[in-house]
Amino acid sequence: MQVEGVDRKLGAARERTAAGEPVIAVEDLSLTFDTGDGPVYALSKVNLTVNEGDFVSFIGPSGCGKTTLLRVIADLERQTSGSIKVNGLTPEQARLGRHYGYVFQAPALYPWRTIERNVMLPLEVMGFPAAERRERAARNLELVNLKGFEKKFPWQLSGGMQQRASIARALSFDPKLMLMDEPFGALDEIVRDKLNDQLLHLWRTTRKTVVFVTHSIPEAVYLSTKIVVMSPRPGRIIDIIDCDFPRDRTLDIRETPEFLEVAHRVRDGLRAGHSYDD
Numbered sequence: 001m002q003v004e005g006v007d008r009k010l011g012a013a014r015e016r017t018a019a020g021e022p023v024i025a026v027e028d029l030s031l032t033f034d035t036g037d038g039p040v041y042a043l044s045k046v047n048l049t050v051n052e053g054d055f056v057s058f059i060g061p062s063g064c065g066k067t068t069l070l071r072v073i074a075d076l077e078r079q080t081s082g083s084i085k086v087n088g089l090t091p092e093q094a095r096l097g098r099h100y101g102y103v104f105q106a107p108a109l110y111p112w113r114t115i116e117r118n119v120m121l122p123l124e125v126m127g128f129p130a131a132e133r134r135e136r137a138a139r140n141l142e143l144v145n146l147k148g149f150e151k152k153f154p155w156q157l158s159g160g161m162q163q164r165a166s167i168a169r170a171l172s173f174d175p176k177l178m179l180m181d182e183p184f185g186a187l188d189e190i191v192r193d194k195l196n197d198q199l200l201h202l203w204r205t206t207r208k209t210v211v212f213v214t215h216s217i218p219e220a221v222y223l224s225t226k227i228v229v230m231s232p233r234p235g236r237i238i239d240i241i242d243c244d245f246p247r248d249r250t251l252d253i254r255e256t257p258e259f260l261e262v263a264h265r266v267r268d269g270l271r272a273g274h275s276y277d278d
């Protein structure tokens with residue numbers, strides 16, 4: 001009965017999303033962690049709308065609440081006050097309905113499973129038949145340029161390749177929304193540039209909505225249609241910047257005055273956020 005209820009609501013949510021409802025709608029959302037050392041005000045009065053097809057980056061210094069906000073969207077944390085809807089549903093309903101794929105900071109692959117079997121894992125849990133599991137794993141590994149590595153184990157792949165495999169896993173059940181928590185943070189700049197290009201290509205061709213956490217200003221400006229600048233103590237949004245570059249952008253745009261202007265505005269926002277600490 002409960003599943004039927006969720007399914008009915010999911011159907012209704014899809015219709016509303018098709019009619020232009022935001023994919024994510026956050027209103028006046030705050031989250032305080034109660035710790036032994038007293039309360040930690042991780043998020044304060046956050047308001048945010050993510051529309052279908054957006055690529056939204058959260059940027060800000062360590063501890064400003066980027067991961068916490070992503071985890072609230074994914075129903076891995078619950079807000080203290082305020083509201084949040086994902087495709088018109090509560091985060092719990094969206095999680096149960098598999099509305100999003102989540103990519104963690106570290107690849108988090110099972111070392112005893114081959115790459116293919118890691119990618120197939122969510123499909124096994126969801127009860128997809130074996131032939132479809134294999135077909136989807138092959139398709140998504142090709143999408144992240146890992147064709148030919150299906151039978152390798154994670155330790156046989158570089159860090160960048162492992163992160164691509166975890167993206168393939170998050171894509172395996174074809175969610176329209178991807179939540180990505182600093183997926184390329186641990187990689188060197190050249191590998192990161194390459195993966196940024198591949199991610200942009202994937203976003204353009206699959207028309208997904210992406211919410212992406214990063215510390216890097218160039219990465220945020222290069223990838224995003226919208227940049228959410230955050231600052232700590234308490235974590236809050238201090239600027240939301242629209243990035244109107246063409247969707248088929250290439251790395252050369254990083255040299256253009258328009259790019260540098262947006263980067264400058266992000267940097268100004270980050271500096272202004274820090275001054276709250278003084």
Ligand SMILES: Nc1ncnc2c1ncn2[C@@H]1O[C@H](COP(=O)(O)OP(=O)(O)OP(=O)(O)O)[C@@H](O)[C@H]1O
Binds near residue numbers: 060062069
């Ligand atoms: N489970 C928790 N219990 C207590 N405090 C927490 C918990 N999770 C996060 N925090 C605190 O909440 C604040 C926001 O943390 P969060 O991890 O969201 O920041 P962040 O911007 O993602 O940081 P980073 O860039 O370093 O990953 C920090 O002060 C952090 O210490």
